[in-house]
Amino acid sequence: MKPATTPRQRLLERLDQDPARHSEEPGLRLQSIRHHLELLLNCRLDSCRSAPELGVSDFNAAHLAGADLRAQIANAISLCISRYEPRLRRVRVHPASPEVPWQLAFHIEGEIHPAAQPQLTSFTLLLDGLQRERRVI
Numbered sequence: 001m002k003p004a005t006t007p008r009q010r011l012l013e014r015l016d017q018d019p020a021r022h023s024e025e026p027g028l029r030l031q032s033i034r035h036h037l038e039l040l041l042n043c044r045l046d047s048c049r050s051a052p053e054l055g056v057s058d059f060n061a062a063h064l065a066g067a068d069l070r071a072q073i074a075n076a077i078s079l080c081i082s083r084y085e086p087r088l089r090r091v092r093v094h095p096a097s098p099e100v101p102w103q104l105a106f107h108i109e110g111e112i113h114p115a116a117q118p119q120l121t122s123f124t125l126l127l128d129g130l131q132r133e134r135r136v137i
Contacts, residue, residue, distance in 0.1 A: 029112065033087055034123060037108070038136040040084050041077065041125060056080050070095040074106055077125065081108065088121075089113050096124060103128050108136075 043055030056076045074093040081091045088110040098105040104127040111118040126135045 029087070030121060033085065033112065033121075034136050036085060037081065037088075037123060037125075038134065040080060041134045041136065054080075054084060070104065073104065073127075077106060077108070081110070087112055087114075089118070093125075098126065 040054075041056060045055050045057045046052050048054045056073075074095055078091050078093040081088060081093075091108065091110040094107045094109075096105040096107040106125040106127075108123040108125055110121060112121055124137050126137065128135070
Protein backbone atom coordinates (compact mmCIF):
# COMPACT_ATOMS: atom_id res chain seq x y z
CA MET A 1 0.00 0.00 0.00
CA LYS A 2 1.22 3.51 -0.77
CA PRO A 3 2.29 5.73 2.13
CA ALA A 4 -0.05 8.52 3.17
CA THR A 5 0.79 11.91 1.71
CA THR A 6 -0.41 13.84 4.75
CA PRO A 7 0.93 13.48 8.27
CA ARG A 8 -1.22 11.30 10.47
CA GLN A 9 -2.19 12.36 13.94
CA ARG A 10 -1.69 10.06 16.86
CA LEU A 11 -4.71 8.72 18.66
CA LEU A 12 -4.32 10.90 21.75
CA GLU A 13 -3.89 14.00 19.58
CA ARG A 14 -7.16 13.25 17.81
CA LEU A 15 -8.96 12.64 21.11
CA ASP A 16 -7.61 15.88 22.54
CA GLN A 17 -8.94 18.03 19.68
CA ASP A 18 -11.77 20.48 20.17
CA PRO A 19 -14.94 18.89 18.67
CA ALA A 20 -16.16 22.28 17.37
CA ARG A 21 -12.93 22.72 15.39
CA HIS A 22 -13.19 19.18 13.99
CA SER A 23 -16.72 19.75 12.74
CA GLU A 24 -15.58 22.84 10.83
CA GLU A 25 -13.14 20.85 8.68
CA PRO A 26 -15.28 18.50 6.56
CA GLY A 27 -12.52 18.07 3.96
CA LEU A 28 -10.15 16.67 6.57
CA ARG A 29 -12.87 14.42 7.96
CA LEU A 30 -13.64 13.07 4.50
CA GLN A 31 -9.95 12.46 3.82
CA SER A 32 -9.60 10.67 7.16
CA ILE A 33 -12.59 8.43 6.42
CA ARG A 34 -11.25 7.60 2.95
CA HIS A 35 -7.84 6.71 4.39
CA HIS A 36 -9.40 4.58 7.13
CA LEU A 37 -11.58 2.73 4.58
CA GLU A 38 -8.51 1.97 2.51
CA LEU A 39 -6.69 0.53 5.53
CA LEU A 40 -9.78 -1.34 6.70
CA LEU A 41 -10.64 -2.89 3.35
CA ASN A 42 -7.04 -4.02 2.79
CA CYS A 43 -7.20 -6.10 5.98
CA ARG A 44 -8.08 -9.77 5.62
CA LEU A 45 -10.42 -11.68 7.91
CA ASP A 46 -8.64 -13.49 10.75
CA SER A 47 -5.50 -11.35 10.36
CA CYS A 48 -6.11 -9.62 13.72
CA ARG A 49 -6.34 -11.89 16.76
CA SER A 50 -8.14 -9.33 18.91
CA ALA A 51 -10.79 -8.73 16.23
CA PRO A 52 -10.97 -11.76 13.91
CA GLU A 53 -13.94 -10.30 11.99
CA LEU A 54 -11.91 -7.16 11.11
CA GLY A 55 -11.42 -6.78 7.36
CA VAL A 56 -12.83 -8.65 4.39
CA SER A 57 -12.10 -12.10 3.04
CA ASP A 58 -9.76 -12.86 0.19
CA PHE A 59 -12.09 -12.63 -2.81
CA ASN A 60 -10.04 -15.17 -4.74
CA ALA A 61 -11.02 -17.86 -2.25
CA ALA A 62 -12.82 -20.91 -3.58
CA HIS A 63 -15.69 -20.60 -1.09
CA LEU A 64 -16.81 -17.41 -2.87
CA ALA A 65 -17.28 -19.14 -6.23
CA GLY A 66 -21.06 -18.82 -5.92
CA ALA A 67 -23.56 -17.57 -8.43
CA ASP A 68 -23.28 -13.85 -7.69
CA LEU A 69 -19.74 -13.09 -6.59
CA ARG A 70 -20.13 -9.31 -6.95
CA ALA A 71 -23.17 -9.29 -4.63
CA GLN A 72 -21.27 -11.35 -2.02
CA ILE A 73 -18.32 -8.97 -2.17
CA ALA A 74 -20.59 -5.90 -1.91
CA ASN A 75 -22.30 -7.42 1.14
CA ALA A 76 -18.95 -8.20 2.81
CA ILE A 77 -17.68 -4.65 2.19
CA SER A 78 -20.88 -3.11 3.56
CA LEU A 79 -20.76 -5.28 6.70
CA CYS A 80 -17.11 -4.43 7.35
CA ILE A 81 -17.70 -0.68 6.97
CA SER A 82 -20.79 -0.82 9.21
CA ARG A 83 -18.77 -2.56 11.94
CA TYR A 84 -15.54 -0.56 11.84
CA GLU A 85 -16.20 2.93 10.47
CA PRO A 86 -18.66 4.59 12.88
CA ARG A 87 -18.44 7.98 11.14
CA LEU A 88 -20.10 6.52 8.04
CA ARG A 89 -23.74 5.43 8.46
CA ARG A 90 -26.49 4.10 6.20
CA VAL A 91 -23.83 2.48 4.06
CA ARG A 92 -24.82 1.17 0.64
CA VAL A 93 -22.40 -0.69 -1.63
CA HIS A 94 -23.16 -1.27 -5.31
CA PRO A 95 -21.06 -2.94 -8.01
CA ALA A 96 -19.71 -0.40 -10.53
CA SER A 97 -18.03 -0.65 -13.92
CA PRO A 98 -14.24 -0.96 -13.60
CA GLU A 99 -11.88 0.99 -15.84
CA VAL A 100 -9.78 -2.07 -16.70
CA PRO A 101 -10.80 -5.74 -16.98
CA TRP A 102 -8.62 -7.06 -14.13
CA GLN A 103 -10.29 -4.80 -11.57
CA LEU A 104 -13.57 -4.98 -9.70
CA ALA A 105 -15.17 -1.68 -8.74
CA PHE A 106 -17.75 -0.85 -6.10
CA HIS A 107 -19.54 2.40 -5.34
CA ILE A 108 -19.84 3.13 -1.60
CA GLU A 109 -22.44 5.64 -0.41
CA GLY A 110 -23.25 6.78 3.09
CA GLU A 111 -23.84 9.62 5.53
CA ILE A 112 -21.02 11.19 7.51
CA HIS A 113 -21.69 11.55 11.25
CA PRO A 114 -21.28 13.31 13.65
CA ALA A 115 -22.14 16.59 12.08
CA ALA A 116 -24.74 19.26 12.63
CA GLN A 117 -26.38 17.95 9.49
CA PRO A 118 -25.56 14.47 8.13
CA GLN A 119 -23.49 14.87 4.99
CA LEU A 120 -24.01 12.50 2.06
CA THR A 121 -20.81 11.21 0.50
CA SER A 122 -19.60 8.52 -1.85
CA PHE A 123 -16.38 6.67 -2.62
CA THR A 124 -15.28 4.24 -5.30
CA LEU A 125 -13.45 1.09 -4.23
CA LEU A 126 -11.16 -0.51 -6.80
CA LEU A 127 -10.03 -4.09 -6.24
CA ASP A 128 -6.96 -4.72 -8.34
CA GLY A 129 -6.58 -8.40 -9.19
CA LEU A 130 -2.99 -8.04 -10.39
CA GLN A 131 -1.54 -6.13 -7.43
CA ARG A 132 -3.98 -7.60 -4.88
CA GLU A 133 -4.57 -4.08 -3.58
CA ARG A 134 -7.77 -2.24 -2.69
CA ARG A 135 -7.86 1.51 -3.30
CA VAL A 136 -10.56 3.92 -2.19
CA ILE A 137 -10.94 6.99 -4.40
